Amino acid sequence: MEKFVIIGGKKLSGEVEISGAKNSVLALMPATLLASGTYKIYNTPDLRDVKTMSQVLIEIGVNVNFENHILTINTENVSKYEAPYELVKKMRASIYVLGPLVGRFGYAKVSLPGGCAWGPRPVDLHIEGIKKLGAEVELDSGYIVARAKKLHGAKIHFDKPSVGATGNVMMASVLAKGITLIENAAKEPEIVQLGEFLISMGAKITGLGTDTIEIEGVDELKPADVTTIPDRIEAGTFLIAGAITGGKVKIKKCNPKHFEAVLLKLEDAGCYLNVGDDFVEIEAPDEIKPVDVTTAVYPGFPTDMQAQWIALMSIANGTSVVTETIFYDRFKHVPELVRLGADIEVNENVAIVRGVRKLKGAKVMSTDLRASASLILAGLVAEGKTEVLRIYHIDRGYERIEEKLQRLGAQIWREKTDEY
Numbered sequence: 424m425e426k427f428v429i430i431g432g433k434k435l436s437g438e439v440e441i442s443g444a445k446n447s448v449l450a451l452m453p454a455t456l457l458a459s460g461t462y463k464i465y466n467t468p469d470l471r472d473v474k475t476m477s478q479v480l481i482e483i484g485v486n487v488n489f490e491n492h493i494l495t496i497n498t499e500n501v502s503k504y505e506a507p508y509e510l511v512k513k514m515r516a517s518i519y520v521l522g523p524l525v526g527r528f529g530y531a532k533v534s535l536p537g538g539c540a541w542g543p544r545p546v547d548l549h550i551e552g553i554k555k556l557g558a559e560v561e562l563d564s565g566y567i568v569a570r571a572k573k574l575h576g577a578k579i580h581f582d583k584p585s586v587g588a589t590g591n592v593m594m595a596s597v598l599a600k601g602i603t604l605i606e607n608a609a610k611e612p613e614i615v616q617l618g619e620f621l622i623s624m625g626a627k628i629t630g631l632g633t634d635t636i637e638i639e640g641v642d643e644l645k646p647a648d649v650t651t652i653p654d655r656i657e658a659g660t661f662l663i664a665g666a667i668t669g670g671k672v673k674i675k676k677c678n679p680k681h682f683e684a685v686l687l688k689l690e691d692a693g694c695y696l697n698v699g700d701d702f703v704e705i706e707a708p709d710e711i712k713p714v715d716v717t718t719a720v721y722p723g724f725p726t727d728m729q730a731q732w733i734a735l736m737s738i739a740n741g742t743s744v745v746t747e748t749i750f751y752d753r754f755k756h757v758p759e760l761v762r763l764g765a766d767i768e769v770n771e772n773v774a775i776v777r778g779v780r781k782l783k784g785a786k787v788m789s790t791d792l793r794a795s796a797s798l799i800l801a802g803l804v805a806e807g808k809t810e811v812l813r814i815y816h817i818d819r820g821y822e823r824i825e826e827k828l829q830r831l832g833a834q835i836w837r838e839k840t841d842e843y
Contacts, residue, residue, distance in 0.1 A: 427802070431834075444655065580606040581606070659725075
């Protein structure tokens with residue numbers, strides 16, 4: 424086990440490059456199952472989740488090689504259509520293999536997923552979507568088992584937009600017979616990239632980036648290469664790192680259009696921004712203004728930035744209200760921030776954050792990926808020493824975050840620990 428040790432109080436300054444998007448590459452990787460051959464995925468981040476998805480594909484019979492942020496995938500020898508519990512329990516995105524396997528091979532056996540430690544996140548939308556395409560689906564001893572001689576196009580309406588379900592149905596339907604219409608589809612950049620990748624493989628898809636996606640099934644696809652888009656959540660996290668420490672930070676190799684909602688809120692908080700085509704510079708104000716936030720599906724304020732925003736608001740000059748509308752119980756980070764001296768009250772899906780003059784270092788524990796980021800951000804500004812335990816969570820979605828923060832002047836390092 425490892426922990427982060429942080430000595431807070433350093434104003435961050437300098438430049439940092441944003442890595443490829445975790446949530447994008449985790450969809451691109453299973454999409455390679457749809458056609459036999461060799462693929463290259465450039466700008467792949469070196470993350471625990473990428474390694475887990477690689478193991479899922481290897482279990483299926485795929486050859487995977489990762490070197491210099493290039494992921495080379497060969498799907499010529501797919502021989503097993505099962506994603507086992509031992510791997511899927513580590514990461515919810517493993518369910519992405521369901522759509523491509525049943526779409527191409529007519530069979531898939533995928534364990535019900537695990538992943539983040541907060542709240543129920545049902546896979547009903549995935550299952551119902553696959554059923555609508557004509558698959559027979561049953562739950563058997565903790566596994567989703569789907570069978571279909573040939574999927575056929577259908578009209579699928581999601582009660583709420585789901586990135587995972589939209590991606591899974593899109594991958595399942597590209598080889599189906601006829602036209603599939605996905606209504607109330609997710610519009611996230613990661614879904615747009617997945618669709619564009621499928622198009623480069625020969626799929627016929629229109630409506631990407633809107634709430635209605637139309638897929639006309641084709642007989643076969645061919646391999647293609649792709650470059651992963653920048654990670655918009657990592658970008659937002661590093662901007663908040665600059666803001667919370669009173670610093671001046673430039674993030675590079677990003678796409679500001681993908682996180683405009685975060686940029687607008689940072690401006691509301693008093694930060695000075697210089698936004699280019701592929702960079703953002705942020706300079707913190709003398710004091711952070713309190714700003715209310717309500718999470719929403721894209722292009723709204725992302726739920727994956729909620730924990731980091733609460734960390735920033737914990738030192739704002741005043742009271743802010745953070746409302747979580749995507750995952751109502753996503754507040755496991757709050758008790759740990761309170762240990763650092765934050766004044767936060769949670770009532771159902773609403774957090775009332777009363778800004779304090781200073782946070783003070785303490786020992787805290789990560790409970791999930793974004794909670795980890797919020798604790799690191801708070802530790803960067805807290806007086807004294809903060810220790811963050813269970814940092815395997817952060818390694819799922821941030822590529823060597825401590826090294827990037829060190830280059831900005833932060834005092835943060837890893838240490839071995841027996842504490843869990």
